[in-house]
Amino acid sequence: MSVRDPRAAAETVRVAIRKLLSGRALTALEISGQVGIPHKAVDEHLEHLQRSSAHRGERFVVEAASCLGCHYEFNDRQRLGRPSRCPKCKGERIDPPRFRIEAA
Numbered sequence: 001m002s003v004r005d006p007r008a009a010a011e012t013v014r015v016a017i018r019k020l021l022s023g024r025a026l027t028a029l030e031i032s033g034q035v036g037i038p039h040k041a042v043d044e045h046l047e048h049l050q051r052s053s054a055h056r057g058e059r060f061v062v063e064a065a066s067c068l069g070c071h072y073e074f075n076d077r078q079r080l081g082r083p084s085r086c087p088k089c090k091g092e093r094i095d096p097p098r099f100r101i102e103a104a
């Protein structure tokens with residue numbers, strides 16, 4: 001398996017992210033810093049891990065983003081990225097979602 005193979009490289013990144021998220025919750029920005037990949041690339045890896053977690057006997061947990069202004073929680077959100085604006089108070093100071101992986 002060559003590291004130049006993009007599929008193998010993506011798999012290596014996902015293994016690193018899975019290790020990071022075992023036992024602690026991190027934001028996409030924290031994951032990007034620790035794994036050394038662009039912030040924008042993190043969501044796609046997280047979506048992949050979320051889809052495949054059941055096959056591995058794991059549970060992918062999303063701790064919802066919340067608004068720092070009115071404490072609104074984005075519990076119904078399907079997308080994993082950080083919301084830009086609060087639907088309730090229209091504030092833009094959002095505490096981003098955090099992700100962790102547990103054994104099911």
Ligand SMILES: [Zn+2]
Nearest residue numbers: 067070086089
């Ligand atoms: Zn708000």
